Each structure stands twice: as structure tokens, then as C-alpha cells.
Amino acid sequence: MATLQQLWSMIWPGLASALALALLWMALRLIAGWLVRPARTEHRLERGSAETADTLVVAVHGLPGVARFSGALDLIARTLPEADRLIFDYKTGGARGYASNARAAAVADAIERGIHEQFKRGQYRRVILFGYSGGASLLRKALVWGYGEDEDRAPFGRKHARRPWVEKTERMVLLAGINRGWSVEPRPALMPWPTYLFIRIAKPIGRVLGIGRFVFDMHRGSAFIADTRLQWVKLARSEDVVQGRLHFPQVIQLIGSEDDLVSKEDGQDLSVSAGTVFKTLPETSHADIGGMLSEGGGAVVEQRRQAITAALLGDVQALEPDWIEFKEDRQVTRLVYVMHGIRDLGEWTDKVRDEVRRRYESSGEKVAVFSSKYGWFPMARFLLPFDRQRNVRDFMDRYTEHTARFPNARSMDYVGHSNGTYILGSALLRYATMKVRRVFFAGSVMPYSYPWAELVDAQRVESVVNVVATRDWVVAIFPKVFQQLSALFRLDNRQGLLDLGGAGFDGFADSGLTAAVDNLQYSRGAHSTGVAVDDPQKLAAIGAYIVEGERTGLQTFEAAKRKNAVLAVVSALCAFVWLGLLAGLSILGYQIFLMPALPLLGLLAVIAYVLAVILVLYWV
Numbered sequence: 001m002a003t004l005q006q007l008w009s010m011i012w013p014g015l016a017s018a019l020a021l022a023l024l025w026m027a028l029r030l031i032a033g034w035l036v037r038p039a040r041t042e043h044r045l046e047r048g049s050a051e052t053a054d055t056l057v058v059a060v061h062g063l064p065g066v067a068r069f070s071g072a073l074d075l076i077a078r079t080l081p082e083a084d085r086l087i088f089d090y091k092t093g094g095a096r097g098y099a100s101n102a103r104a105a106a107v108a109d110a111i112e113r114g115i116h117e118q119f120k121r122g123q124y125r126r127v128i129l130f131g132y133s134g135g136a137s138l139l140r141k142a143l144v145w146g147y148g149e150d151e152d153r154a155p156f157g158r159k160h161a162r163r164p165w166v167e168k169t170e171r172m173v174l175l176a177g178i179n180r181g182w183s184v185e186p187r188p189a190l191m192p193w194p195t196y197l198f199i200r201i202a203k204p205i206g207r208v209l210g211i212g213r214f215v216f217d218m219h220r221g222s223a224f225i226a227d228t229r230l231q232w233v234k235l236a237r238s239e240d241v242v243q244g245r246l247h248f249p250q251v252i253q254l255i256g257s258e259d260d261l262v263s264k265e266d267g268q269d270l271s272v273s274a275g276t277v278f279k280t281l282p283e284t285s286h287a288d289i290g291g292m293l294s295e296g297g298g299a300v301v302e303q304r305r306q307a308i309t310a311a312l313l314g315d316v317q318a319l320e321p322d323w324i325e326f327k328e329d330r331q332v333t334r335l336v337y338v339m340h341g342i343r344d345l346g347e348w349t350d351k352v353r354d355e356v357r358r359r360y361e362s363s364g365e366k367v368a369v370f371s372s373k374y375g376w377f378p379m380a381r382f383l384l385p386f387d388r389q390r391n392v393r394d395f396m397d398r399y400t401e402h403t404a405r406f407p408n409a410r411s412m413d414y415v416g417h418s419n420g421t422y423i424l425g426s427a428l429l430r431y432a433t434m435k436v437r438r439v440f441f442a443g444s445v446m447p448y449s450y451p452w453a454e455l456v457d458a459q460r461v462e463s464v465v466n467v468v469a470t471r472d473w474v475v476a477i478f479p480k481v482f483q484q485l486s487a488l489f490r491l492d493n494r495q496g497l498l499d500l501g502g503a504g505f506d507g508f509a510d511s512g513l514t515a516a517v518d519n520l521q522y523s524r525g526a527h528s529t530g531v532a533v534d535d536p537q538k539l540a541a542i543g544a545y546i547v548e549g550e551r552t553g554l555q556t557f558e559a560a561k562r563k564n565a566v567l568a569v570v571s572a573l574c575a576f577v578w579l580g581l582l583a584g585l586s587i588l589g590y591q592i593f594l595m596p597a598l599p600l601l602g603l604l605a606v607i608a609y610v611l612a613v614i615l616v617l618y619w620v
Contacts, residue, residue: 025208035211041089041102041111041114055084059076059088060139062132064133065089065092069132072130088114105153107214109156128171133290136175136177137181137228143169144235149234150231166249174253174267174270175290177267184196184200188261229269230400230433236274252276252279252316254279254289255279257280282300293305330407338371355539355540359543383479385497389426418442425499428460438463442529443529445502447500448507448509449493468504468507470523475527480501505563520554521558585613593606
């Protein structure tokens with residue numbers, strides 16, 4: 001009994017501290033969430049000078065708020081005095097606005113509905129859309145939803161058939177539109193260091209406190225941004241638009257030469273629509289282009305006003321647009337991605353890439369194969385949802401760029417190992433526009449209950465092959481614990497902290513011909529056996545499945561009849577393995593605390609120990 005009491009006395013201080021921190025964190029999240037709760041998106045109609053206006057100008061401000069948009073609104077009124085002006089305010093002014101928990105998709109839904117209702121009332125002959133910064137992204141979403149490209153609209157509003165107002169939308173003017181999404185990785189060349197450091201500090205604080213969701217919705221690779229870009233490319237490259245059977249508005253993008261957030265390349269997917277115009281305004285920052293527009297501001301401000309006026313009027317000749325070279329390859333008909341895992345530099349991906357290319361070349365079909373490497377990704381960073389989501393966002397950003405660059409690509413196939421399986425699995429659940437033809441998973445870290453059947457029924461996935469290894473202790477112990485916790489407490493494991501699992505060791509539940517998922521049971525080996533492509537039979541089998549859909553060669557992965565019995569037991573008890581590791585670390589920390597004679601020195605020693613453990617886990 002004395003031994004148990006001593007053990008408890010060693011463990012209890014750590015547990016009590018952890019519980020206190022958890023309670024404090026929950027309290028702070030509740031308070032912060034209440035302070036930045038979403039406000040209702042409002043709009044007002046300003047009547048033009050005409051008794052019955054035939055033009056409706058829709059204006060949406062940027063993140064600084066509608067008050068900082070007054071110069072642009074005044075310029076619209078002076079340029080088109082007879083037009084009615086529908087002005088939206090989604091309440092993001094000031095510091096509280098930047099931390100707002102409004103969802104960008106919900107705001108876009110309110111904007112689209114507002115345009116539709118006013119258009120019906122006014123029976124306008126033409127519509128002009130005018131958006132600044134984040135407001136430009138909101139208008140792009142409203143436009144694609146208005147056209148009926150709204151796979152991602154259901155959680156935020158009702159889906160509709162194509163709206164009449166899009167047929168009358170003459171042009172869309174974007175001031176410093178955040179088309180690709182904002183990012184500070186790497187630091188934008190023109191961004192001041194104080195701004196950069198503030199954002200790097202504010203990002204993790206916002207994630208921990210659960211605030212700033214609107215700003216995070218505008219992040220590069222976010223579901224809102226990536227889905228909008230994919231919908232835009234799909235719509236602008238559709239046969240009806242290309243052949244002139246469906247009207248699509250002219251797009252004019254204005255950015256400042258000193259913009260610290262948006263670059264010319266950020267509008268690449270805008271270029272896929274005919275008639276797109278780009279113009280760079282000299283001596284203009286991201287803030288200037290939407291706010292510094294008052295009369296009497298000097299020659300630079302007057303030049304800025306003249307450019308925006310020409311854009312509103314559609315006077316391209318007066319605008320003198322930039323020459324933008326957009327490189328596209330219409331001969332590519334297939335996209336293939338090969339993604340490596342954690343603690344893996346991805347050398348094997350090059351062999352798969354070359355095998356896929358060789359097979360496509362022999363068939364006469366042109367393919368673009370991407371074996372992008374994101375470097376060493378240690379276990380601790382993989383277990384943190386914010387860190388592992390970074391790779392998902394980066395993948396979606398690249399995928400949208402490739403969709404614009406290769407407009408005739410009919411399908412996308414995917415080969416993933418370990419964290420590479422998470423990238424696609426998470427993307428399919430977070431991005432409603434994502435579709436994939438053939439999937440090959442090895443060392444999968446997705447949950448056993450991953451909803452493949454739903455995705456197949458929705459025609460977003462054609463077929464899945466999943467290699468189940470006999471001795472994959474990495475999957476069996478570490479990500480699988482999240483699967484067990486979600487099952488034990490009946491928590492959602494589709495997104496968030498618990499969206500990991502042990503499919504690389506247990507297989508997927510949605511297996512069989514009806515779900516189009518094939519668990520290859522069992523491949524003899526450990527975590528990397530499914531991508532051990534030094535074996536020519538395995539390499540050929542992966543290539544044949546991805547290119548031709550041929551499954552016969554996949555039998556080479558089914559070399560064992562059962563899993564390792566000992567590891568199966570350990571895997572079933574992986575939660576206790578985790579508890580044992582945590583208890584061991586806590587006991588060692590308590591012993592380190594007792595070593596020095598003075599309590600203060602002991603506390604400093606414990607702090608150094610905790611930091612050392614974090615560094616080891618975070619970088620190894």
C-alpha cells in the first residue's frame with residue numbers, strides 16, 4: 001500500500017496541474033468565444049439618382065470593416081451616380097472583427113441571398129460586383145454559388161438552381177482580392193517584420209482560444225478558399241462558358257505594387273476565364289487600394305482613383321492592363337499525386353512517379369505526376385491537428401493551381417503512405433469539391449470507420465486499395481489511440497483532434513465490392529512495407545492499378561494470412577501504452593524535481609526537462 005501511495009504522490013501533482021490547465025483553457029475559450037461571437041451580416045440599399053435604376057452595384061468591404069471602405073463607396077457613387085448600390089457589412093471592423101468567429105461561407109450565403117432578393121425587386125438590366133480584399137473572396141463565392149456550383153453550401157444555407165442575377169452580371173472588380181488566401185509561410189516579401197511577427201504570434205493564440213475563424217477561413221488552402229477556386233476553374237472552363245452558351249462576367253483585378261499580402265500570382269485561377277484583366281497600381285499598399293481614395297490626396301491617389309473608375313466602367317483601354325502570361329497545358333488529361341509520410345524524406349515517391357509516367361507514355365496519354373516532398377515530419381507534429389492540417393492546406397493549394405494549369409485533366413489519382421494518407425483522407429472530408437479516381441494507401445493513419453461508402457456513393461471516389469501490414473507498430477499504437485477514444489466516448493472523428501486511426505493495421509470497415517474499398521490483408525512487414533518499391537513486383541502492381549485499374553498484381557502484397565499476434569494485443573490496449581509512457585515521463589520528471597536540494601532549482605530542472613522532451617518529440 002505504501003508503494004501505491006508513493007506512486008500516487010509522484011503522479012498526482014502532474015495530473016492536478018494538467019487538470020487545472022485544462023479547466024483554465026476551457027474557461028478562456030468560452031470567454032473569448034463569447035466576445036467574438038458572429039454578428040449578423042447586414043446590407044443597405046443606397047438609391048441612385050435615376051428614378052428607376054437599371055444597374056445594381058454590389059459592394060463588399062475588406063477585413064478592416066465598412067468604415068475603412070468609405071472612400072471606395074464614394075468613388076462608386078461618383079462614377080455610377082444613377083446606379084443603385086447594395087452595400088454589405090459583415091462586421092469585421094476593429095480588433096474584435098479580426099478575431100471574429102463568423103464563418104466566411106455563412107457570410108457569402110447572406111451576400112448571395114441578398115443580391116438575389118434585391119435583383120428580383122429591382123429588375124435590373126445589369127449587375128456589377130465590387131469587392132476589396134476578403135470581400136473579393138466572398139463575392140467570388142457568392143458568384144459561383146449563384147451559378148449553381150454549390151457543393152459546399154449545404155451546411156451554411158439552401159442550395160439553389162442557377163440564379164437569374166448571374167446572367168446579368170456584367171463585370172466583377174476586385175481590389176487586392178485574396179484569391180489564393182493569405183499566408184506568412186514564407187513571409188511575403190513586402191510584409192514588414194512587425195506585422196509578420198504579430199501574425200506568427202496571433203495564429204497559435206487564435207487556434208488555442210478558438211477565435212478568428214473568419215480570418216482562418218481566408219487562409220491559403222482553407223476549405224472556403226480552395227473550394228471557391230476549384231468551383232471557379234470548373235465553371236470558367238466549362239464547355240458552356242468556353243463555347244459562349246453561358247454568360248460569364250468580365251473580371252478585373254487591381255493590386256498595389258507595394259501590396260504586402262497579395263501578389264500577381266495569387267490571381268492565377270482568375271486567368272482561366274476569358275476577358276480577365278490585371279492592373280498593378282504604383283505606390284499602393286494593400287490598405288491603400290481600398291481606403292486611401294479621397295479626393296485631393298495627391299497625384300498617386302488620383303491615379304489610383306482613375307484606375308478604379310476605369311475598372312468600374314469596364315474601360316480596359318484606359319486602364320492599360322498588365323501583360324500576364326498564364327501557362328497552361330491542355331494536353332495533360334490525368335493528374336497523379338504521390339505523397340510520403342512522417343519521418344520519411346519520400347525517396348520512394350520518385351520511383352512510383354517514374355513508373356506511372358512510363359506506363360502512361362506507353363499508352364499515348366499525357367499525365368502530370370507530382371511527388372512533392374514536404375520534408376521530415378516528426379511524430380509529435382503529426383499528432384497535433386494544427387500542424388498536420390498545414391500539409392493538407394498546402395496540398396489543396398497546389399491541387400487548385402494544377403487544376404487551373406491543366407484544364408483538360410479528367411481525373412486525379414493518389415498514392416499515399418502514412419501522413420500522405422491523412423492528407424487525402426482529410427481533404428476529402430473538408431473540401432466538398434475534391435474528387436479522386438483511384439486511391440492507393442499504405443500505412444494508413446485514417447480511422448477504421450472512415451466513410452468511404454458515402455464518398456463512393458456521392459461519386460467523389462471511384463476505388464480504394466489499402467495495404468494492411470502485419471507488423472505496423474507505428475499505426476497500431478500511436479494514431480490508433482485516437483480511433484479508440486472516439487469510439488469509447490462516441491465522438492466525431494471526421495475532423496479535429498480525433499481524425500486519426502489504425503486502418504493501416506486494422507483495415508477499413510467499408511470494404512468489399514459495394515464500397516469499392518479493397519483491404520490487402522496482409523502484407524508481411526512493418527510501416528513501410530506497402531511502399532517498399534525496391535521490390536519490382538510491388539512497384540509494378542502500384543503502377544498497374546493507378547494507370548490501368550488492374551488489380552491482379554496487388555496479390556503480391558497479400559503474403560501473410562494473419563497479423564502479428566503480440567502486436568494485435570498491444571494495439572488493442574494502445575491507450576494503456578500511452579498512459580504508461582505518460583506515467584513514465586511524469587515519474588522521471590518528479591525524480592528530477594527531487595534531485596536538487598532547493599525547491600527552486602528543482603522547479604527549474606523540471607522546466608528544462610519538459611522543454612527537452614518537447615523538443616525531442618517535436619523534431620525527431
